[in-house]
Amino acid sequence: MNSITAQSGFAHLDDLPCYVLSCGQAKAVISSYGAHLLSYQPKAGTEVMYLSPEAEWRNNSPIRGGVPVCWPWFGPVATELNPEQQKLPNHGVVRTELWQVVKQSVTETAVSIQLQIKTEALPYSNAPSSLSLTLELTEAALSLTLSSDQGLQQAALHSYFCVDSVHQVAVSTLAGAYLDKVRGGALCVQQQPELKFSEEVDRVYLDTVGELALKQGNNTVLITQQGQDASVLWNPWTEKAAALKDLPDLAYLDFVCVETARLSLNNTAPLQLVQQIRYLG
Ligand SMILES: O=P(O)(O)OC[C@H]1O[C@H](O)[C@H](O)[C@@H](O)[C@@H]1O
Numbered sequence: 001m002n003s004i005t006a007q008s009g010f011a012h013l014d015d016l017p018c019y020v021l022s023c024g025q026a027k028a029v030i031s032s033y034g035a036h037l038l039s040y041q042p043k044a045g046t047e048v049m050y051l052s053p054e055a056e057w058r059n060n061s062p063i064r065g066g067v068p069v070c071w072p073w074f075g076p077v078a079t080e081l082n083p084e085q086q087k088l089p090n091h092g093v094v095r096t097e098l099w100q101v102v103k104q105s106v107t108e109t110a111v112s113i114q115l116q117i118k119t120e121a122l123p124y125s126n127a128p129s130s131l132s133l134t135l136e137l138t139e140a141a142l143s144l145t146l147s148s149d150q151g152l153q154q155a156a157l158h159s160y161f162c163v164d165s166v167h168q169v170a171v172s173t174l175a176g177a178y179l180d181k182v183r184g185g186a187l188c189v190q191q192q193p194e195l196k197f198s199e200e201v202d203r204v205y206l207d208t209v210g211e212l213a214l215k216q217g218n219n220t221v222l223i224t225q226q227g228q229d230a231s232v233l234w235n236p237w238t239e240k241a242a243a244l245k246d247l248p249d250l251a252y253l254d255f256v257c258v259e260t261a262r263l264s265l266n267n268t269a270p271l272q273l274v275q276q277i278r279y280l281g
Helices: 237-243 249-254
Strands: 003-010 013-023 026-031 036-041 100-106 111-119 129-137 142-148 155-162 170-172 176-180 186-190 201-205 211-216 219-226 230-235 255-262 271-280
Touching: 003 026, 003 100, 003 111, 013 111, 013 129, 026 129, 036 142, 142 155, 155 271, 211 255, 219 255, 237 249, 249 255, 255 271
Parallel strands: none
Antiparallel strands: 003 013, 013 026, 026 036, 100 111, 111 129, 129 142, 142 271, 155 255, 170 211, 176 186, 176 201, 201 230, 211 219, 219 271, 230 255
């Protein structure tokens, strides 16, 4: 029977408020803390998302792993959004807030939940705004849709995908221009369609296509994106992983981040950012 059930705690994250969605063999777990997807299993025993065994959620910590929601800025806040130069967190303000569940739906073919957060004022605007994340699970795929009636903001679905070994993974199609944050944001061009990992990667791909494929061995995860103007590929590699307190030193081997992002600060259109994840075993 398809269902949505409330659950307290997930993995080692005691008391974390969660919802478990089941659709046929597929299962997803989302927390209302940050509207944070924690797990996606297209079938029993097959986990698609990476969750750090050292992730924390108390004391205002964003959860390391799953799908953090970044909004209304990505990375360090841009000066345009922070004219008073306040000390503001990386990746916006909603990763560590409790969201409200505003809709739930269970049918024979799909299970969905919508979470919403309202803010009275953002650092750069006194206008109230609201943001919602809809998670839809079918037997074939999991979709995350992040929407807001506001433009002029940044947003990202910062997905951590688990891999057997980062050395064995390729992400395609990523040919084209990218900003290399490991090299001070230098504008570079990738000639080949695939990205393989052999060092720290922190790249903002600008010519981003609607469907990316994360391949390893016989498995492929298809990542379909809409509403994005960039895809961010991240793996911290050895030194940065060791420096992150909520990630085991060797955990850089276990995941890659493929992030669907909208980074333009000039886009006035309402936000509608979609990432759909499909596992082909
Ligand atoms: O440690 P966090 O705030 O979660 O950020 C983790 C990473 O997110 C993105 O991938 C950025 O491009 C990286 O520069 C950043 O290090």
